[in-house]
Amino acid sequence: xxxxxxxxxxxxxxxxxxxxxxxxxxxxxxxxxxxxxxxxxxxxxxxxxxxxxxxxxxxxxxxxxxxxxxxxxxxxxxxxxxxxxxxxxxxxxxxxxxxxxxxxxxxxxxxxxxxxxxxxxxxxxxxxxxxxxxxxxxxxxxxxxxxxxxxxxxxxxxxx
Amino acid sequence: xxxxxxxxxxxxxxxxxxxxxxxxxxxxxxxxxxxxxxxxxxxxxxxxxxxxxxxxxxxxxxxxxxxxxxxxxxxxxxxxxxxxxxxxxxxxxxxxxxxxxxxxxxxxxxxxxxxxxxxxxxxxxxxxxxxxxxxxxxxxxxxxxxxxxxxxxxxxxxxxxxxxxxxxxxxxxxxxxxxxxxxxxxxxxxxxxxxxxxxxxxxxxxxxxxxxxxxxxxxxxxxxxxxxxxxxxxxxxxxxxxxxxxxxxxxxxxxxxxxxxxxxxxxxxxxxxxxxxxxxxxxxx
Numbered sequence: 504x505x506x507x508x509x510x511x512x513x514x515x516x517x518x519x520x521x522x523x524x525x526x527x528x529x530x531x532x533x534x535x536x537x538x539x540x541x542x543x544x545x546x547x548x549x550x551x552x553x554x555x556x557x558x559x560x561x562x563x564x565x566x567x568x569x570x571x572x573x574x575x576x577x578x579x580x581x582x583x584x585x586x587x588x589x590x591x592x593x594x595x596x597x598x599x600x601x602x603x604x605x606x607x608x609x610x611x612x613x614x615x616x617x618x619x620x621x622x623x624x625x626x627x628x629x630x631x632x633x634x635x636x637x638x639x640x641x642x643x644x645x646x647x648x649x650x651x652x653x654x655x656x657x658x659x660x661x662x663x
Numbered sequence: 664x665x666x667x668x669x670x671x672x673x674x675x676x677x678x679x680x681x682x683x684x685x686x687x688x689x690x691x692x693x694x695x696x697x698x699x700x701x702x703x704x705x706x707x708x709x710x711x712x713x714x715x716x717x718x719x720x721x722x723x724x725x726x727x728x729x730x731x732x733x734x735x736x737x738x739x740x741x742x743x744x745x746x747x748x749x750x751x752x753x754x755x756x757x758x759x760x761x762x763x764x765x766x767x768x769x770x771x772x773x774x775x776x777x778x779x780x781x782x783x784x785x786x787x788x789x790x791x792x793x794x795x796x797x798x799x800x801x802x803x804x805x806x807x808x809x810x811x812x813x814x815x816x817x818x819x820x821x822x823x824x825x826x827x828x829x830x831x832x833x834x835x836x837x838x839x840x841x842x843x844x845x846x847x848x849x850x851x852x853x854x855x856x857x858x859x860x861x862x863x864x865x866x867x868x869x870x871x872x873x874x875x876x877x878x879x880x881x882x883x884x885x886x887x888x889x890x891x892x893x894x895x896x897x898x899x900x901x902x903x904x905x906x907x908x909x910x911x912x913x914x915x916x917x918x919x920x921x922x923x924x925x926x927x928x929x930x931x932x933x934x935x936x937x938x939x940x941x942x943x944x945x946x947x948x
Contacts, residue, residue: 507668526671526712548664550700551850553764562739562767568696569768572671573714616763638762 511575515540516584524571531555531566534581542582542611546640553639556612557581563619565638582611585618594618594656603652605643612639617653626657666702670711674718677825681800683713684823691715691825693735693773696765720772720827723747732829734772734796738784739763741771749834751942752858752935753787755842760784761851772826775808778881780815780914781852785882787842788829789874790858796828797821805830809874812881838862839942843934844877845927847918853877854919855927857885859935861892863943869896871936878913878928885911888932898937904929 508525515538522537534540534557543566546554555566558580585592594614597603604610613636620627620635627635632653633646641649672689674680683689688710692698701707720733723744730746732753741747741757748754760766760774760783774784775795788795788808795806797820808829811818820826834840844856855877862870871892876882887907891899899907908925915921 507670509671526669527666529665532665548703550696550761550765553762556764563764564768565764568699568765570671570695570699570712573673573692573695573716619763619767635763638764 509572511572513571513574513576514578516580522571526570526572528571529567530557530559530569530571530574530579533571534566534579540581540583544608544611546608546612551640552609553612553616554609556615556639558615558619561619561622563616563638580615580618582614585614593659594621594653597656597659598649598652601652601655602648603645604649605641605645609639609641609643613641613649617656620653621657627653629654664703666699667705667708669702669709671714672711673714677718677798677827678800680713680715680718680825681798681823683711684799684825686711687822689713691776693776694737694769695773696761696769697773697777697779715825718827725833729833730831732771732831734775734826734828735770736772738766738769738771738774742766750787750791750831750840751939752790752840752842752860753784753831756783756787756844756856756858759842759844759846759851759853759856771829775811775829776818776820776826778812778814778816778818779852780880780882781854781856781877782882783842783844783853783856783876785812786856786858786874786876787840788831789882789884790840790842790860790872791831792860792872793832794830795826796830797824798827799824803827809884812883815880817881835862837864837943839939841935841938841942843931843938845931855924855931857928857931857935859892859932859939861936861939861943863940867896869893869940871939873932873935875928875932878924879911880914883911885932892936898933898940901926901929901933904932 544554546552550568557566672683690709692712721735723746724731738757738760793808840860842858844853858874860872873885913921913924
């Protein structure tokens with residue numbers, strides 16, 4: 504197949520959907536414009552800020568840096584997919600309880616980058632958390648509370 | 664920002680990739696984390712993208728005499744690979760590329776073929792005397808990493824060729840390597856980075872190979888500094904390394920002028936040499 508558009512089958516937050524996309528369509532545009540999932544933010548649009556972070560097959564990636572047409576068969580989790588039955592996840596709740604957000608613009612990306620970390624390392628130390636969140640910028644500079652939110656979520660996961 | 668229109672081709676075999684490259688304006692895409700930003704900024708506008716991500720050029724394998732890294736191996740795969748840990752400076756460099764999200768997608772082959780003068784992984788391929796495997800419809804060939812890079816974003820890769828594999832000689836006993844860099848805090852790219860491989864003989868004599876990135880238009884092997892380390896059988900002073908780099912034309916920009924960049928190159932050479940020697944002492948391959 505060689506064309507400037509094509510079909511792509513994606514599982515988005517557990518729901519399988521087929522899309523006709525231009526080859527140049529970015530995943531973040533597909534999520535926001537075609538799916539109405541506006542949790543993934545377009546911050547810098549150059550791969551620096553991490554506000555567009557989503558999970559692709561469980562790994563954190565920047566959706567402004569991915570062509571949707573290349574992702575056929577992939578499972579995408581956006582921030583909207585973390586809550587289930589109206590209940591936010593323990594990681595999201597930890598951000599609320601530990602003041603892990605100020606304006607909230609970076610929050611979906613922060614949480615999904617943290618989700619990738621916690622899926623591989625259930626007891627990360629502060630250095631590991633800061634390393635894992637290095638690709639996410641918070642313009643409110645509320646990093647301390649963000650790190651504490653992830654730490655608290657990690658200890659809660661281990662306790663429960 | 665949206666890239667200009669292009670035709671998309673998913674190559675299921677290497678032959679399909681070669682066929683796509685018959686288009687003189689086609690580009691190969693692997694992780695795409697260097698190419699796509701350039702396309703979004705309209706600094707690159709290929710007519711056709713040949714997607715090779717589905718090819719079986721992934722993973723780190725031990726083979727007789729060498730360690731083979733598939734071109735599509737992600738930086739994160741490299742960081743996590745136990746086998747790649749033997750290639751200390753490569754593992755160090757991969758861990759310093761971008762951030763987690765970028766390392767999850769970006770590939771070693773894509774990074775090498777892109778040949779950013781400030782790449783964190785190019786220096787390691789030079790210091791470890793890697794061979795780059797290039798394939799095309801015409802056949803295949805191997806190039807020494809030190810000969811591959813010819814300028815900023817410029818290599819000896821021909822338009823019809825694709826980088827498929829990077830081969831590293833298996834480390835010898837008494838050998839270790841390390842990569843150190845000083846990064847621009849905003850972009851994370853190295854202002855200067857050095858990969859140093861040392862081989863310590865029984866009598867304490869040191870043989871070393873050094874690749875330097877970020878300081879010049881393309882990464883290079885620093886033969887004069889290698890001799891200096893060999894003569895001293897230890898870590899030279901920053902001033903001595905700087906002297907050995909006297910003939911090297913370093914680049915200057917808003918982040919660091921040419922003189923400061925040369926100083927940083929000397930600093931990272933000394934740090935990486937010290938770290939590599941420590942690793943030999945610790946028995947870390």
